[in-house]
Amino acid sequence: MEAVGNFNALPFEGGITDLDLYQWEGFWYLPPHLEAAKTIKSHFEARDDDVILASHVKTGTHWLKALCFCIMQRQTGANDVEEEDPLVKITPALCIRTLEVQVYTPNHSPNLSGMSSPRLFHTHLPCSALLDSIKNCKCKIVYITRNPKDTLVSMWHFLNTRRTPEQGPYPFERAFEGFCNGVCPYGSFFDHVLEYWMESSKMAHKILFLKYEDLRSDPKxxxxxxxxxxxxxxxxEEEIDKLVWRCSLERLKNLEVNKNGVEPSTGFPNSAFLRLGVVGDWKNNFTSEMKECLDQITLMKFQGSGLEL
Known part of the structure; x- marks a missing residue:
């Protein structure tokens, strides 16, 4: 199927939950994020002390934003008094903005030079779309990923929050098919993860690869x-204990700022970004056939890479 309008040269699909997705350089994007991705690749200039968080959709992004935000400002006057904790007043989504969603979509030529260092950003862009902008500097990337089965279920629940009661939830079977085929926001989960994994194995000093399940089981x-x-x-040790509590999913989910309101750049309710956060929730949606199918795809995609999810 071919796209229409400004993207008529690009492949087009109605992806997971019927989103209009356009393919560019092997990955799938919503139109505004595609425009932003092209601009970032050609114009974004990273600084040596930048920190860029990266992730596919619904793999622990919100949690990682909170953790890195607190770590980076911990030694610059952070206060342990809860009333003065920025996380009480600001959602993780606004603590660290996503480049292609909150920075370059509202303004295709943002002036980032005035930001104080170190700058913290996040992106869902694949590693190949980001490397030109960062390869010649010493900035650091923190990538987080998650079991693909839990990723799909979390993504399905998240995108369903934008559907009306009349529409009802998007059929999970169709979401499963789109995910397996790689037709979802930011493209194939497996290709996305593998790009960052391979680059992290070559540049461990520059890219830290984290697994959501490891953070849950052994946060300290x-x-x-x-x-x-x-x-x-x-x-x-007390510093770690405080940060584990401060950024725990249980605490974040129960803060009023994360229970009410809407994220302005996307229109998603703030409550949608922190749902359950448990490991193994996929069992409530998958059939045994689905599990076997996705496990086989995972095994095939990561074969020989040394990566296990």
Whole structure:
């Protein structure tokens, strides 16, 4: 199927939950994010001390934003008094903005030179779309991923929040098919993960690869890795304990700022960004045949890479 309008030269599909997605350089995008991705690739200039968080959709982005935000400002006057905690007043989505959604979509030529260093950004862009902008500097990338089955279920629930009661939930079977075929926002989950994994294996000093499940099962150990990578190592164990509590999914979900209101750039309710956060929720939606199918795809896609999810 061919696209119409401004993207008539690009392949077009009605992807997961009937989103209009256009393919560029092997990955699928919503129209405004595609325009932003092209601009970022050609014009974004990273600084040596930039920190860029990266992820596919619904793999722990919101949580990673909160963690990195708190780590980076921890040693610059952060206050432990809850009333003065920025996370009480600002959602993680606004603490660290997503380049192609909150920075370059509203303004195709944003002036980022006035931002104080270190700058913190996030992106869902695949590694290949980002490398030209960052390869000649010393900026650091933190990538987070998740079991593909839980990723799909989380993405399905998230996108359903924009559907009307009359529409009802998008059929999960069709969402499953689109995900398996790689036709979803930002393209194939497997290709996206594999690009960052392979680059992290070559540039461990530049790209830190995290797994959502590891953060859930052993947050203190993973936060030590993350803080050291960011050049903000913990000095005392008490610091880690405070940050684990402060950024726990349970606490974040129950903050009023994350329970009410709407994220202005996307129109999604703030409550949609933090739903359950559990490992293994896919079991409530998958048939045994679906599990077998996606497990086989995962095995095939990552074969020989050394990556297991």
């Amino acid at each position: 150990r993973q936060l030590k890795r993350l803080a050291s990578f960011l050049g903000k190592p913990f000095v005392e």
